[in-house]
Every structure is written in structure tokens, then in C-alpha cells.
Amino acid sequence: MSALLQVKDVTKKYGGLIANNAISFDVAENEILSVIGPNGAGKSTLFKMISSFTPTSSGEVLYRGERISNLKPHIVARKGVVRTFQETTIFKSMTVRESVVVAQHLRAKASLAGYFWGSKVAHDDITAFEKYADELLEFLGMSEISAEQASNLPQGSLRALGIAIGLATDPKVLLLDEPFAGMNHDETMRMVDLVRSVRDERGVTVMLVEHDMPAVMTISDRIVVLNFGEKIAEGTPSEIQNNEKVIEAYLGSADDEIGM
Amino acid sequence: MEQVMANGVYLGSQYAMIALGLTLIFALMNVLNFAHGQMYVIGGFVTYTFYGQWGVPFVLALFMSCMTLAIIGALIERYLFAPVIKGSAREESTMLLAAGIAFLLDALILLIFGEKQRGVPKIVDGVFNWDFRLIMPYDRILICVLAILSIVAFIALMQYSKTGRALRALAQDRTAAQLMGVNVDRYSMIGFALGAMLAGLVGGLLVTITGVNLGMGGPTSIKAFMMVMIGGAGVISGAIWGGFILGFMEAFGLAYLSQYGDITYLLIFVSLMIFLAIRPQGLMGKPWG
Amino acid sequence: MNFSKIQILGVLVFLAVVFVGVPVFIAATGRWDFYFTLTSVALLAIASAGVWLTFYIGRINIGQGAFALVGAYVSAILVVKAGWSFWISLPAAGLFAALVAVLIGLPILRLRGVYFAMITLVLTQVATLTALALPITNGAKGITNIPLPGGISIFGITLIPDFSTLENARMAFYFTAIILMIITYAALYRLVNSRLGHLCRSMQQNEELASSIGVNITYIRILIFAISSFFGGVGGAMFGSISQSVYPATFVVKDSVDFMLNCFLGGLGYVFGPMLGTLVLYFGWDLLFEFGKYQMLIYATLLILIIRFLPNGLLSLRFGKGGGK
Amino acid sequence: MTAMLDFKDVELYYDHVYALKGVSLTVNKGETIALIGANGAGKSSILRAITGLAKPAKGSVSFEGERVDGTDPSDIVKRGIAMVPEGRRVFPYMSVKDNLMMGAFTRSDKSEIQDTLDSILTRFPRLKERYSQASGTLSGGEQQMMVIGRALMAKPKLLLLDEPSLGIAPKLVQDIARSIVAINRDEGVSVLLVEQNSRMALSISHRAYAMATGNVVIEGNSKDLLHDDRIKAAYLGGEV
Amino acid sequence: ENPVLKIGFVGVTSGPAAAWGISNQRSMETRAAWINETGGYEIGGVTYDIEIVSFDDQKDPKRAIAGMEKMAQEGIHYVVGPNVDDGAAAVRPVAEANDIMYFPYAFPRELYSAPASNAVLSMIANYQSGPAIYKHLMENEGVKTVAFIAANESDPLSQRDSGVAAAKELGLEVVSDNVTYQVDTTDFTPVLTPILRTRPDLLVLSGVSPANAPQLIRSARELGFEGLISTETAQDAGVLAEGAGDLANGFISVGGASTPELASPMMNEFVERYTAMFGEYNDESNTKVYALEYILETLKATPEAIEDVAAFQASMDDFSAPNPYMNGDEQLTYVGMTSFGQKRQIAVPLVVNVYQDGAFETMFIARVD
């Protein structure tokens, strides 16, 4: 199993604060890898550097051996590495379907001018986009809300929309930042299945940041744990669950009963 | 050199006050108040009417202009901005409203106070002259001191009073402020009134030196915009920095570049653009959110 | 792109009104001054279309006056000093304005929200000050005595007559301006409804997200700003030709603000908003002429009332969805 | 005993979209109530209707026997209801201290405020460490503690919490849950807790309501609901 | 009822420069009301009531054109204004196409020189008054060095340039000629400091607006400047008194003819009526009372010119009528041969005033040809 994505000694400093300190790990093709860690450990920062939304202070990220850190976000996206956002980041006044159509723009075959003059290719593009959008929404179980304006959606659907937008770009690697936040158990599990089938059926490699441990443990092939900007563990879910350091720093003892 | 520094401080103090009111209103309501300059002019004219024409003591006249503007500000917020903000799909619609109000105030100023340049008797006579190295009329020194005192008072109000805290909270998160028990409608009005009042106060102070005429509004707003940009929109310390920086830039530019003619402002503008290109949120602007 | 019947009908009605209705009306009522008013509306609407377009990528542009001024000077200089035909100087003016926009846009388009709005406001002043300072613009003296547009003929067929030989240059300017406006808005409409338009809209709503889906936001921002300024330059150039003179104060901050107001007033959500906004704002002022010294007061009051009760622009009072105009 | 909070037949809609279709619930003095339910079910809307941030179209909201619907949020807050809103909503430029002080906005007795402040800082020692840091730079968990503390500064009779565990690391979730229990038990503050983490919510509450699309579908004793099959299936899942 | 003769005004009556246009408009309205009250104005045997149609161009050349179009629409052939260079240049095509004679308060030479035909300069241009003033001051006050300061706008800058040229021509040493200020400047100290360092005998405020003049004077005096200060535009004594007080004493400017020794009874009555009508007089109107008077007098002398602008132009060369606003036997005539090569300027007497304790005193009078 060769590494699709390599994070190499990546460091990020904000002034005096070291948000990520020499983090290294590999992500294999078709893997689902979770990054967990306490609040402020540097998980989102790491995602931002992988997607080139922020430059690294040192170190680099390689995708198929090619450096993708310190570029422009849209270039990295074009190479197939696409992120979603921790905050609900959507196109507020577009409908769900419109958002998903726009997000496919990378697949466009016609040029901007072609669209302007309304060329045949452009026409075909649009038909294809719309068709794919409907398929994708169907796949994500969002057909019902496809005509809703994004700003009116409840929390959970917003996250789902975020994922839909990410998927619509036809990514090779999808970085999901807390995709299950604000979903209840049932919804979370549905999404877990979905992310899995995205990986299985579309061959997308997934990295995700999540605090929902049941979900993380179910979905992940491997887990990387950050704490105060340092990588403190890496391994399979069961390894991580039993790692003392991780329990100490992050999980807390499960049997620590809190009740009325 | 001494003269240039002194000019910088003097200009800076008055600019900072102008920028403060603008930034306060921006912070609270996300409204870029195009009418700020007009409010300043009204302040000048009210002070002129009371002090210059009717012989009311200066301090009282100043007070009257503050009150007038506070009332105008409160009314404008209550009956125009608040409903428009509620009803519009895009925040930017308030820009149109603010511009409309600027036109309206301009029209009213012309009808009520006329087209002439007005001035008032000096509040103190005499010129401080240190060996021709530093010349500054006493009334300017006084106004400068008053302006700085007002700024300090304003900061104290914002930092330490309950009203100030409520206003700051409101500026940062309306809903959260509401949940703390802040009556946001009332405090928005108070905040707007306070911003307008600051404009009135500067207008009243400066009329003693520069006089006032109806044309001063628009350009004043633009200058205030620049200071707010330099410092960072909606940030109080930013407004003060912006005011003083612009003041000093003007003082230095005019002193050292005058032989090149018309370029001081061009340079100020261009350096502002370069500065913002490097630091898009101004000196003190929001790093997050 | 398929047009509904209503849209096509709307366009036809509009064309009939501007090309036939207006001239007939003017001839019937003898209100020849309306030609100039409507010409101005058309030209200012062109510039406003640019402002509207920059709004489409989420930037409030209060700098269009600068580009109009650039356009006016470029055309004037080319015609007066280089002896070009006005008709060639017109696109040249637009292109030059676009070029300037690219250079200036590179740094300032990174700014957002009020920062962009304010910096563009300053830009207008920069343009005026630059025009005052440069030798090529003739500094304070401006460029005057610009000849009227000459004719164009191919193989002896007159495509455009020489304006100075015309009995009624007003009407010629009117038709020119209207045609330019129609081209502008047709292009704008196409643009907004093509892929570029969708990308713009995605940027307007969320630049970060747009770049995460692979949109080259820097490039599109610049491209849009350049197109916007092209419109500004063309409007300005045409205007210089009508008044046959250009001064540093031909377009000032107030014009930039007006362009922006036109867009807001018409409604930012509608392609034809700026056209309507320009018509109402500019014509409105003219119609209030009767009120003498209360003109400004009434104008401002009406403006405020409109915003107070139609904060989303005049077109939010829609008479049937999707009407062409 | 009459209920402290009586939320009766409330209908609420945004732009013609129904969020609540006639919801009733009560909170008695001293109770912790959990409100669970799917996404978009209307949980947050209930809290918004209680605090006056959203105006019900029908129905009534009474607090301590008096109608409060239709009054300004600031008045409702003054009566003793504090809320920790969805998404925390800190005042990012204010220090932790100023944020906490904002919580006491409706109170005026300086020494009493100081007492509350001390007790909060004792409860959340982390906040003391970050006392003068701008709250925008706090980590998510710290912010969450701070906004709970901020709500407590009002010395509320009823505390409304909207998804306090959202985006919070598991260990901190436990801390927060403990704090909620303690606040309820030690200070007699009634709590209405909205949570996606249903297991946690049910295990620290007395009674619970489960919602689906604008309606309450199940209500009952939390202990019972923890073992209710419908609840298990919909909200808890099998194992943890 | 008398038939109505409409005379237009297109100029700036709102915004920063409102004072310029308003003083025009009001002086015209005062005069028109006065004429109508006393029975009308007789031209070619018909007695007309005079109506002033005024249009606020907001100092915007685009609006100025619209205004001129409006005048054409109203069938007006005689228009006073615009007040600034760019507006005056922009309306030229419209005026010429519609047979409108217009009387701008703006100085660009090409507006008045052939082939331009319809513009008549209605005041003394600074390139005419400047030399006269400088010469007088050289001869009587021993002025040897001069410095210029102007606002960074078209009109003042153009005036500065022609002023500088005139001063050099006269052999004055120009010690500073490139300092400018923004019209919205509120503190002139930094602007003036470098210029005063050159210690000129005379400081010329080129094209200064009535709003800026008192502040400039005050700042210059407070900085210890003891030389002379002058301008070539009209000012209002009241504004100077309020804005600069005693510091304005000795300030030299160009005025109309209302100083006590020159003003005819008619001028005094005009001032009275103006004040009664508008509450307050503005000395700038001294220079602005003339354009309307010239138009009416010329029409009286050539009645067919009411409809026929060519007749008006033809009569300009040897038109002459007594100047009712000045004592003595001053004449109203058209001049401009030296400056423009054709008679396209009204011969207002060049009255140079000195401000002293709240009023203007006449310094000297000159004539333009």
C-alpha cells in the first residue's frame, strides 16, 4: 500500500504559538483516516495546510509525490484534494442543487467564453452537471431538500450539504472537518455509511476530524492523534482506544459515570 | 520639526475624534455612515448659531450641538436604519440609506443655515510662539487638549461603564448581547446617538478654528473612511490610530513634499492602498470572525 | 439558454420603446431636452452595470468614477492628440480602463467588505488628482474642443454619419448611447447566466468555499473587475465626446457614489436593476427641477422613503417574474 | 406545584416554514430537562421562543406564572432565564472577565456579582487561568465553559443550554456534563438542555422530551427513556 | 398682464460651491422681482415681466449640459452661468447648437475666443485683474516677491498658472508657486508653513473660495506673516469678519461696485432689496448683478435679439449704455479684444478692494479692454 498523501514534518506557527509541530504521517489510497485530539490541538490547522488554505511554516505535504502545500487552494483542489470546513460554510443564497451544480465547475469542458456564447460543449456540460447533481443528492439522501435555500437548512443538513459540495468536485482526497457535528446518533451513523460508500464506490480517500468517538471508531481505518500541536499517537481504532496517552489527553475514562 | 510634530498631534486629535464616531456606528450596526460628515457640519452650525449668533457661552453651545446630534442620530437610527436593516436582504442596503441621509442633511443644512462660510469669535486670543520654531495659536492648543480629553473620556466610557460594555457586546454579537439582557434596540439607538454626538462635538469644537460651511461634509466623511481603514473598521483603538497616523502623514507630507506640488495626497492615497494590500484588515482589524 | 415568451416580449417592448417610442414621444411633445437626459441615463447605466457586476463577486465598488474618468481621458487624448477616430478610441478607452483595473485590482481586490468599498472611493480621488498632476491630461486645464465623432463608411456606404454634419447630434448620441447600453446589458445578462456568472455568485457568497471547490478566485476577481472597468471606461469616453471636453472633475467621488446608488436602488439582485436605478435617480432629479431650491430636499426625501419601504431595490416590487426588463 | 416554565401549544414559523407545530412542555423548579431530537426538529427554536429571540405565532410561554411571549428578550432575561446559544457566541474581543461580567448585565449589586464570579471561577479553574485573554483566542472547550459561566453570572433560575457538547472533545464533554449536574444540584438552577449527545443528556436529566419535525413525540422520565426501545433505536444506537 | 421674458441661470446652488451660484441666482431674482414690481421691462415697445429660470448643476458638467438643454427646451436664449471651468466648457456644444448666449463665471480663454461664439465672460478674469493688482502693489507698496497658493482643483490651478505668468511678466520674483491644498483642508498651518518660509512680500490666494479665504488669512497671520495677501476673486466681507476678524484687515480682493464711494443709489437699493428678500446680503453679488443687466440692456438696444442671437452678437461690438450701479458716467460695454480677439466679455469695472474692519474700501479702479 503506497502512500497517496504524505505529511512531512509539517509545522505551523502563529506568532509564538506552535499550532502544529513537525507532524508527519502518510495516508494510503482508499483509506479513511481520522485526526482527533483535544480542542485547539491543531487539527483544523493541519487540514488547512494540506489544502493550502494556509502556508506551512516549515515542512511539506506531498500528494502522489508532488508537493501541494504552500500553493493556492484552488490549485490543490484541481489536483483533487478538497476540504470541507469546520464552520458551516455554504453558499447562503443558493439552493442545495445550485450549490452542487456550481461545485462541479472543475469538470467543465467548455471555456468561460464558450459558456458566454453558449457553445454546444457548454450546453452539454450543464446538462451533465445537473444530472450528476441529482444523482449525488439522491445518493446522499438529500433529494427532498434539493430546492431549499441553503441558509434555511438546519445544522445537520448544512453539514451534509458541505459534504455534498465537496464530493461534487470529484475529489481524490476529501478532507472533512467535523462532518458529524450537530447530528444525532442516527444521522451520524447514516453519514458514516455514506462516507464509507463514497470511499468504496468512488474511490475517494477520506481524512476527517471528528469529536464523535463512536463514529470515529466505526469509520476509521487508522487514527492520528494530536495534542498541543504534537502527534501523540497513530494507529488503528482499537490501538488508539486503549492508548493511555490518548485516554489521558483526550478520551477521558469512559467508565467515569456521570448520572443524576 | 517641532512644528510638524505639533501639527500632527493637532490634526491627529481632531481626526481621531471624527473617526471614532464613524467607527462606533460601523461596529454597532455594520453601517458605513456616509452622513457622518454632514453630522459634523451640523454640529458646527449649531454651535455657530448658539455661540456665534446668540452669544450663548461656548460650552453651552457645544453641549447644545452634542444634544442636537444625539437626537438626530437617535431618530435616524430608530426610524430609518433599524427598520431598513430588518427589512433588507443585504446589509449593504444601508449604504444607500446612509447616502440618502447625507443628501437630505446637505439639503437641510443649505436651507436652514445657508451657503456661506461661517465662523465664530475666537474662544481665546493669542499665539504661542516658541522662537518661530513652534507656533501654535492658543485656541488650537485648547481645542487639541479638549479633543484628547474627549477621546480619553470616550474610551473610559466604552471600557468601564455598563453602557460601554453593552455597546461593545452589541458590536461583537447582537444575539448574545440580547441574551445577556441588553435591549439591543435601545442600545443600538444609544450607540448611534453617541456616534452622531461625537461628530457634533468635533464639529462644535472645530468651528472655533476653521469655521464651517455646507461643503465640508462629504470630504470629511471620506477622510474619516480613510482613517477607519488605516486603523481597522469597527475597532476603537483603530480609529484613534488611524486618526493620528493620517494627521501625521498630512503634517509631514505637507511639510516635506510641498515643493513637488500636488502630490502629498496622491502619495497618502497610494501608500494607503499599498498598506491595505499588505494588511487588508487595517492595523487593528479583526483577526478572526 | 431558453427564453420564455414573456422575456422575449419584454425585450421587444423595450426595444420598441427606446427606438420608436421615445423619439416619437419627443417629437410629439417637443421635449428635446429629454434626448440628453436619456442619453446620460444610458451612459451612466453602462457604467453602473460595471458596478453591479463587481457587486456580483461580492465587492462594493465606489470607484467607477475613476474608470469613467480614465476612459474619458483616453478617448479624448487619442482623438485630439493622436487624431484617432472616436469610434476606435471608444473600445481603446474601455480596454485601457480595464488594463488599469487589472493593475490596481491585483492589490486591492484582496480587500473585502467596507474596506474594498472605501478604498475604491479613495481611488476616485486618486484619479482626479492624477489627472490634475499629469502633463498628458493637460492638468487643470483639461482637454477641450474635442471634435464630434466622425463618420465611418465602408465601400462608400455610410455606416455611421459624421456627427458634426448632423442636423441633430442629440438624437445621434441618443441612439449611440442606447445601442451601447443594450449591448452592455445583453452581455451582462449572458455573463451572469453563464458559468462565469455562477462562479461569481459562489464567490459573492463565500470566497473560501469557492476556492475550496477549485475556483481561481484571484483570476475571476480580476477578470470581473476588468470587465466592470471596461464598461466604466466606455461610458466615460462617450460622455467626454458629448460634452466635447474632459476635466479632472468630469467624474468625481459623487459620480462613483451615484453609480453605486443606481445599483442599490434598482436592486442588486436583478441584472436590469442598475438600468432602472439610473433612470429613476437621474431622471428623478431632472423632474424635480420645478421645485427650485427644494429640489434636493425632495429628492433626498423620496430616495429615503424608497429605501425605507423597498430596501431591496425597486425591482423587488416585481411585476411578474422574469420579465425581460 | 405549577410549572416554572410553561410552554404551551406554541407554533412558530420562519418565512412560512413551520419550525414548531404546537409544542408543549414544562420545566419545574429544580429539574433538569433534556430535549433531544433529530436535526431541524425544532429544539433550538423552542429555546429561541422561550427567550423571545423568535416570536411564536400561536400559543403561550409563561415563566413563573406570567406570560412572557411577545416581550423583548432583555426583559425575559431579567426575569431569570439565561441561555447558552447554539454555536457559543462569545464576545471575541472581550476578555474572559468582560465576557463573564456581561453575563451579570442585568444585575447591579456589585458584591453579589463578585460572589457569583468567584464561585464560577472556582467551578471552572481554567477560566481563571485565561482570565484576561481575549475570548476569541480560547479553544472551543474553554469557550464553552466560559459561556456557561457567563450564563450563570446572571444568577438565573432557569438555564437553557443549546448543544453544549457540539465540537467538544469527549473528555471535556464529561466535564461539562458534570458541571451541569452540579449547577442543578448545588445551586438549584433548573436546566433545559438541548443535546445531540442523547445518552449524555438522558443520563444527567430528570425528564426528557424527544422531538421530530416540529412536534414532541415522546416524553417521560429520563431513566425510563434511556431504556425505551423507540429512543434507543432513534437516538442512542446500540453500543458505545 | 405682461408677457414674460425668461432668462436662465445654470450654475451651482448646492454643495460645497453653493455660495458662487446662489449669489448669482439671488442677485438675478432680486433684480427681476424689482423690475416686475415696478411695472416690467420695456423692450421694443413691449413691456415684459422677467422670469428667472434657474437650474442647479451641482458643479457637475453632466448636469450642466442637462441644464442647458432644459434652457433650450424652455426657449431661453440668454443664460447666466455656469460657475466653473468644466461646466462652462461642457455646455458649449449645447449652447451653440441651440442659439443660446451664455455668461459663465469661468476663465478658459478658448470659450471666448473664435471660433467659440456664444460665451460671454461675465466678470474680470484673473489674468486681467492679476496684473493690474500686482502692478499697483509693486508701484505703491514696494512689492518685489510674490508667492502663490491654490486649491488642488481645476479653476484655482488654472488661475494660479496665469497669475504666475502675469507676475513674471511684470518682473516680480515668484518665490513659491507650487503649494496646493485640498479644498476640504481644515488646518492650513502645515500648508502655509513652507510657503511663508520664502518670506514673500505678497501672498496670492489664487481662485480662493469664500470658504477657504478667511482660514488661509487667519493661519498666515497667526504664523507671523506680515506681508500683503490678495486674491482675484470676489469675497464677502461678512464671511471674512466672522472667519478671520481683524486678521483680515488689509486683505485685497476684487469686488463689484458697492463700496460707498462707488455705489450708485441704485446699487444701494439693490442691496437693500436683496437683503429684504433673502435675509442677508452677500458681497459676491456685487460682481454678479451685471450679467442680467447687460442682457436686458442689450436686448433693449436691439429688440430683435430677443429671438435672434445673431443680432445680439452683432450688436455687441458697439453696444453701450450707462452703468446704473456706479456713480459717475461709467458705461456698460462689451470688451475682450486684447484677451480674446473678440468682444466677448462684459466691461465690469475692475474694482480692487481692501478689507478693513468688516467692510471693503476701494483701493483702485481699473478697466479691461
Ligand SMILES: Nc1ncnc2c1ncn2[C@@H]1O[C@H](COP(=O)(O)OP(=O)(O)OP(=O)(O)O)[C@@H](O)[C@H]1O
Ligand atoms: N489564525 C490564527 N491565528 C492565531 N492562532 C490561531 C489561528 N488559527 C488557529 N490558531 C490557534 O492554533 C491552535 C490550533 O487551532 P485549530 O483550529 O487547528 O484547533 P483544532 O484542533 O481544530 O480544535 P477544535 O477541535 O476546537 O476545532 C489553537 O490554539 C488556535 O487558537
Ligand SMILES: Nc1ncnc2c1ncn2[C@@H]1O[C@H](COP(=O)(O)OP(=O)(O)OP(=O)(O)O)[C@@H](O)[C@H]1O
Ligand atoms: N432563520 C431561519 N429561517 C428559515 N428557517 C429556519 C431558520 N432557522 C431555523 N429554520 C428551520 O426551522 C426548523 C427548526 O430548526 P431548529 O434550529 O429549531 O432545529 P434544531 O432541532 O435545533 O436542529 P439542530 O439539531 O440541527 O440544531 C428547521 O427546519 C430549520 O430549517
Ligand SMILES: CC(C)C[C@H](N)C(=O)O
Ligand atoms: C473665479 C471663480 C472662482 C469665480 C467663481 N466661479 C464664481 O462663480 O464666482
Ligand SMILES: [Mg+2]
Ligand atoms: Mg477545528
Ligand SMILES: [Mg+2]
Ligand atoms: Mg439547534
